[in-house]
Amino acid sequence: MLGAFFDDSGTHAGSPVMTIGGVLGTEAQWDVFAAAWAALLEEPLPGKRPLKQFHLSPCRAGRDEFENYTLAERDHLTYLFRRVILDTGLVTVAAAVDNAAWDELVTGDAAEELGHPLEFLLYQCLNSVSDIVRWRKPGEKTWVFFDEGIRDRVEMFAYAYLQNNKDRPEIASVGFAPVSKVIALQAGDMIATETSQFGQQWLLDRENPVTNPHFESFRWRDISAGLIFDRDAIAEMVERVKAGPPSV
Incomplete structure (x- = not known):
């Protein structure tokens, strides 16, 4: 059995980019991760008090x-927690949308079809997990957890995904839990936050985005999967909805 843990970023009003990001791994990997992450929380740096959780933005x-x-010290601490994810060999998965473009373009029938951007991102992340598992661990089932904070906005959609996507048996279950109590979700927070900040820079300059050095280790790994839906991609999806299903 595999486990995937996701957090969100940029869901507040006025945020330029909305993101869901997370980590995927085996039971053995999660055991190693949990021990290493908990040890860092207990003793983050010499002389520092134990942390209740590692939250990247604060x-x-x-x-x-x-x-x-x-x-x-904050930069070094970020490095140490980042290394736990990398050294454990967890797969990272993320999806992001241009919020302003979504609000402007996804209206009317398109909004009915594509839903809220948070639902759309959840859908993309679940599909990415399914694709990765099908490729790397064929036949395995995955338990997927999201931050409890978005439960009221996506729970019905998540359960509808399970009911309507029988062709993706890799997703065994979708649940919700608080980031403060589930340390695997704290790794998801790191991926979501890093992806959100990178997405903002990428929308400004696709050729040479200003990248946080901590994100570079995730960005170029062959076990990292990330999608950014910019204005052009969103406009293309809206046009497909307007055109309707292809005629037979």
Whole structure:
């Protein structure tokens, strides 16, 4: 049995990019991950108090549990938690949309067909997990968990996905849990946040996006899967909806 854990980023009003990102691994990998991540939470850096959770955005900003950390300390701590994901060999999966383009273009029948961008991203991530498992671990089943914070917005859609996508048996179940209590979701938070910030830069300059150095290790791995739906991609989807199903 495999496990995949996803968090979201950029779901607040005015965010330029909305993202769902997460990590996928085997039971053995999750056992190794849990021990290493928990050890870092207990002793993040010499002389620092144990952390309740690792949350990338507050760490970057020096807020909450990280307010007494210097910039260098926060950067090193991010490196240490990032290495846990990489050293464990977890697959990373993410999908992002241009929020402004979605709000402008996805209206009327297209909105009925494509749904809320959060539902769309969940759909893309579940499909990516299914494709990866089918390719790398054929025949395996995957339990997928999302952050409890989006449950009220996507729960019905997630269960409809399970009912209507019988051709994707790799997805055995979809559930929800709080990031603060499930450390695997904290890894999902890192991937979602990094992807959201990269997506913003990519929309500004596709040829030479300003990339956070921590994201580079994820971006170029052969076991990382990421999708960004920009204005052109969204417009193409809307046109397909308007055109209707192909005539036979």
